[in-house]
Amino acid sequence: MMISYRLMQSRDVAGVFKVDQACFSHNWTEDSYQAETKNILSNYIVAEVDGEIIGFGGFWQVLDEAHITNIAVRETYRQTGVGQRIMNAMLALALEKGCVGMTLEVRGDNQPAINFYLKNKFTREGRRKDYYGTGMDGIIMWRYGLE
Numbered sequence: 001m002m003i004s005y006r007l008m009q010s011r012d013v014a015g016v017f018k019v020d021q022a023c024f025s026h027n028w029t030e031d032s033y034q035a036e037t038k039n040i041l042s043n044y045i046v047a048e049v050d051g052e053i054i055g056f057g058g059f060w061q062v063l064d065e066a067h068i069t070n071i072a073v074r075e076t077y078r079q080t081g082v083g084q085r086i087m088n089a090m091l092a093l094a095l096e097k098g099c100v101g102m103t104l105e106v107r108g109d110n111q112p113a114i115n116f117y118l119k120n121k122f123t124r125e126g127r128r129k130d131y132y133g134t135g136m137d138g139i140i141m142w143r144y145g146l147e
């Protein structure tokens, strides 16, 4: 199985939207992903197999900080290193663009994702109460230094 990792283009939006729908309970619209392809702050990596998007990850560059918007891998491809390769590509891109840190919010009960970020040298730095709805706090994580 040959998986390629590359920057998202406009033609990938439908596939990225499908992955979003399959992976998240709070969904972005297809239009919002389309807008991301035109947003100069946005940087998205897609993972593709035989023309199908199976995962993606993105961040907004805000000055010298990279803010992760979303990262997701289709369930059947999880725990095989796809998310890690997307993260590696995002870290390399953020570093190349002059970022010195990366941050994100993750649901407090999303243990697979929290483990994923801890493995990638992110640490818990704060909490946003009810960020994902009543009783669902957002954990703020940061990675300082991208090298």
Ligand SMILES: CC(C)(COP(=O)(O)OP(=O)(O)OC[C@H]1O[C@@H](n2cnc3c(N)ncnc32)[C@H](O)[C@@H]1OP(=O)(O)O)[C@@H](O)C(=O)NCCC(=O)NCCS
Residues within 6 Å of the ligand: 023, 024, 070, 071, 072, 073, 074, 077, 078, 079, 080, 081, 082, 083, 084, 085, 104, 105, 106, 107, 110, 111, 112, 113, 115, 116, 117, 119
């Ligand atoms: C988080 C996510 C992107 C990880 O993608 P993935 O392709 O499964 O990750 P990888 O196979 O590259 O795993 C890398 C590391 O993450 C951690 N990890 C990944 N899935 C895990 C799980 N289910 N339980 C515990 N740790 C996990 C492990 O440390 C793993 O390293 P290891 O294989 O050496 O143990 C994926 O679980 C996903 O799409 N989840 C749904 C969407 C989501 O919650 N996104 C995050 C929103 S903030």
